[in-house]
Amino acid sequence: MDQIPNIAASYLPHIPLPLPPDSRIHITASVFPLLITPGPPVLLFAYLARRPNTLLLRLSILPFAVAWCIYVITSFRWMTPEMAPWNWALGVWVVECLVKIVDFATDTTGFPRIGEIKPGAAKAVDATHASYNETTDPPPPSKSGLSPNGHVTNGTTNGFAPSAQPLQATPPKAVLHPLLDALSLSCAWRGIGWSHGRDTYVPPFPFPDLQGAELKRTWLKHAAYQFLSAFFMLDALEVLVKQHPNFRTPGPSSIFLASLPFAPRWTLAVLTAWLTGCAVIVGFQMVYYLLGLLAVLLLGQDPRAWPPIYDAPWRATSLHDYWAKRWHQMFRRMFLVMGGWPLAWVLSLLAGKVAAYVGVVVGTFLASGAYHTLSLYPTGGRIGGGSMLYFSMQGVGLGLERLFRAVTGKRIGGFVGWVWVLLWAVAGSTWAVDDWHMHGLGAGIVVPPVLSPLRAVVFPLARMVQERLSL
Template sequence: MNILEDVYDEIYYGTKLVLRDVFPPPYRRTPITWATFPYTLAFCIPLFFMGYLVRRPGTHLIRLLLLPTVVVMTLKSCYGYMWADAKFAAFNWARGCIGKALEFAFTREGRFKVGETKLGEERTPDAAKKDDDWTPDSKTPSKSFLPTPLADSFEVFFAFRGLGWDFGKGVHVPQEKKPLARRDYLLATFLSVLKCFLVADAMESFIKLIPGVGSPRGGTMFLPWLPPLQRYALSTAVHVASAVCIITGFRTFYELFALVAVGLLGQHPTAWPPIFDNPFSSSSLAEFWAKRWHQVLRRTFIVYGGYPGEFVAGRVGLVLGTFLASGLFHECAALAMGRKWDNGVVAYFTLQGVLILLERTWRTITGRRVGGWPGRIWAYFVIMVLGQSCVDSWHRRGLVGGLLIPPIISPTRQILIPLANKLLPPQFTELLNHTH
């Protein structure tokens, strides 16, 4: 009995030491500097190796054995390091990679591209195939300059939406409105990047004008000294600006990658369909989350919470588990940035799953889908009104007040705000000087 107690004590003590090293309190985290930055990316080496293995037959056991190393290294990257300057905290993103590692490890047969019968035989860039409706273009994309194993690893890792892969069937693919001729596509994408950057810059500059909200220390967007009407008008404006900033920010980076992939790596434009599908035109919550909003983290949330939820409670558990995982994911991001936990954010995301199930119940009872103008009002109420508590939580903790666009490359802060300072009366310029 004493032997068992000793073994238990050793396991308990060892686990406690590991957890204390992986999840240190913010004041004990290693500052990110030029010297320590490479260590924050060390998890990429075994993770990309798993991406290579998942495209090779007979590697399931190796991937399972590699999983604990990848998980611990990824968690250490997220929670063991911290930017010394709080304005850079938003750049801690790696926690989503654990979902990739879990998927790579537990997929017994490996990951197949659409049309493959044997792992690694298909060389067409994955996302150029959309389930069963893909037809080859007369101009086949040139092969990547990367070695085949490395190219395979990169493709499966960055296939967040699963387009062209066995796990991406059923994912909504927004219709491409840009021309598909390579030169025309590159020009249209460049102009789109420029437009998105300018809009994101304007929205971020507006948000940073609000006292407290624009600071890494954080502040509420419900300014208590304003009368109720003005207070909630301002909070709604900040809420919408935050959403537009997220949309245009995602689009800017996504389309920059598309420029590189199509312009330099020879991929076809069809491999890079739009990342959003006009979220503001949603006529139900199900449509908003399944089609209109970006699907980049869809697979991550399904792996984290959807599959465990489905195992426990079937289809209902799949929906609730996916949205619960989304809420936990966003709050783990806050912890990685050294901020306090807020159960309200987790509750809001979980509520989305509950309300989507209510939409299904409505359809079962009435035989009609939630849609039309009533559905749009319903979706706007949940996202634009109820969602303000969630966005305000992020603002209060300074999650949006950090550095997104450096002021030195911000047209709004370098040109428009100084111009407004010269043209507007003094009483209107005091607020503008808050962030300039």
């Protein structure tokens, strides 16, 4: 603790210089609470963003919050190689907080909910459209039947059928309600129930016809099953990944085994990348449903606010289908804020609207690459370019799909499209996955051995049975 500066004595924002890995503050139980401190500023800015005439106040305190986030991500680290995945988690947490702070601090819309004419004020329903309630009903479908991201709307708002719209636009009145309102906005990664999330695809809710206690009971069982199955699968995938010869001991290791010939070496690398991608999917599932269980049980949230996070990404038949619909959309707005919208604005000034559209796509994937790169900083390893290369190439792949459609008049799809996605999203991910494992993620601890069903229970029992049988 003696290494921690007296923050109260630092009145001016500053950008601290990055510390060498061995010079950073070792994370212990007494230091750990400081890692949580980027979270409260997110709630503060979310609260202020929903209040009128706060833009100057938000901009004035923005440098302090940004400086503190940079300090946390550059100054703290678990020093043991086994904790590399947890150092990465620290980077993910801080970068996410930083982007949300910037988003809430610079916004001028007030982040209205669906059905609000402005924050805290519900929109009145025109008598000429009395059959349509914007608070609970979806917007009328466009002539093309497509949402702004190009997917079939099927009469849904933010991915929900009218009966499954999770949030109501009730203006907060009590003292506690604005705080819960800020928490809701901070956690609304896909913007479900908020106007800024209208363009985001959300998979259909599994129980659209249930209501009340029956809905809550059924969803809690569903969420518990999803959480437990994802936990067991993540544990199994971690064990499988650690069978790679380079991951038997903690530390940075490549997914490419140099002793193998070219074809087996690349086959092993692609298989490892695929297993890592599966671990990412089930890891997101596990955390998502755990948070959903806590939110519904402890905070009384509507289960319909927790629809599925993925829409079967393994069934994607185009990169557009994969990234805009089937992959999780939790970071969509974050990447737009980080790169998509800024680059689109610059290109619109230089070359017009068409260039702006290109800027949104390119900027979003550049931001994704930057996010996956910066989040590795707390691991202490040398920052590589694998993530930037992989996610930038996804933008190229989307451009090729649009070119294919312009030349042939058809969208890529079917089995050929599925193979196309497999090549770009899975085989191509070897660049990014190798970068991650070169920072020690594959050989580090994901599920602590004491909590691992396989390592703490199944394997010891199997060894015991084997020993008994051999007697």
